[in-house]
Amino acid sequence: MPKLSNTLRLVVLLSASTGGWAADAIYQLDIGATPRRHETRSVNVDEIIDSASNERLSPDELAHRLEDARIVLMGEEHTNMDFHDVQLRLIRALHDAGRTVIIGLEMFPYIDQPVLDEWVNGVYTERGFVNKSDWYYRWGYHWDYYREIFLLAKQHGMSMRGLNAPRDVITKLRKQGRDALTEEQARHLPASIDTDSTEHLRLFKSYFDADDPIHSGMTDSQWQGMFQAQCAWDAVMGFNALGALEGAPDNAVVVVLVGAGHVVYGQGIARQIANWSDVKVATVTPVPAANSHGEPIERVQASYGDFLWGLPATQPPRYPVLGTATIAGKPAGLRIIDIDAQSAAARAGLKVGDRITAVDGIKIRDRRDMNRAMANYRWGDLIAVDLQREDNALTVPLALTRAAGD
Secondary structure, three states: OOOOOHHHHHHHHHHOOOOOOOOHHHHHOOOOOOOHHHOEEOOOOOOEEEOOOOEEEOHHHHHHHOOOOOEEEEEEOOOOHHHHHHHHHHHHHHHHOOOEEEEEEEEEEHHHHHHHHHHHOOOOOHHHHHHHOOHHHHOOOOHHHOHHHHHHHHHHOOEEEEEEOOHHHHHHHHHHOHHHOOHHHHOOOOOOOOOOOHHHHHHHHHOOOOOOOOOOOOOHHHHHHHHHHHHHHHHHHHHHHHHHOOOOOOOEEEEEEEEHHHOHHHOOHHHHHHOOOOOOEEEEEEEEOEOOOOOEOOOEEHHHOOEEEEEOOOOOOOOOOOOEEEEEOOOOOEEEEEEOOOOHHHHHOOOOOOEEEEEOOEEOOOHHHHHHHHOOOOOOOEEEEEEEEOOEEEEEEEEOOOOOOO
């Protein structure tokens, strides 16, 4: 899989925290729980390991090991279907074991709870829910990555809970910090947020290459600003996961589906929860057989997660992407700020600074429009992208193809 540029990785980490493009060392950091922080484990494809005992488990045995856990954090790469398949298997195994499963969702703010309740209660068709929930604005990733999980919840009446703060709060928090929030916006955050962990800061920095030209020259205060925003994000979701247990049966378990960067080494959501509650939290962290550079991952630090689930090597996204990072353009459209050098966009000749205004004649005003448009395509399709390049309007044919090494 091609390596994303540093700018694009920053967008991925802070906007989605996928963990899918982490630095090579991310799997071998000596941080987290002791004594596991000093031990490593070998993880094979389709095997589940209890990282404390190094025992191999089946999904049903994993559900049994989690019988005293009230919150299970399951890290994901958002565009890796293997991650979503094992999420589905664990949710089903916990349900079959007699647990009352509550599914916690990073992609929805807690104020959108009514639309989730209506989905579970059968009010909407799939298309109706995607439209009513404004999926391609709230999240943007293809609905089919999560479709089977949502259908399972609907089938069995499993509660689905939004865990995030409203989008405008998260965006402002990420860009300007907590002090910039209005009093009303600040109400969406927990009163206390732990930002003092040197281990978590080390993990956070490890997502960026040491020679990263954008971040290698950042000052300590700049790093702290980014890190504090990440901690606040973790705290919001941890606080709302705890809230999901209020009034729930004693056998209830909240399974949180969230980017791996919020889960690994227990340094994200779990660390924030520990400051407020002694509720049992467990982490399940899928581990691909090879990293984003195609290099085998032979050993993983035992503290990477409480349970390690081996997956095949990371594959390109199942559904097509252009391979660009964009921001809102003026007067409308999306301005390209970075391009993956091995992407479909790069092969078609798109350039940084171009403003995308339409795809196959459909106007593109913002990311919502782009996400909705791209959901209609599959790898191999040929599309026409309308661009504004400086003073020139162009229509560029773009083949949605993957690089030869993918």
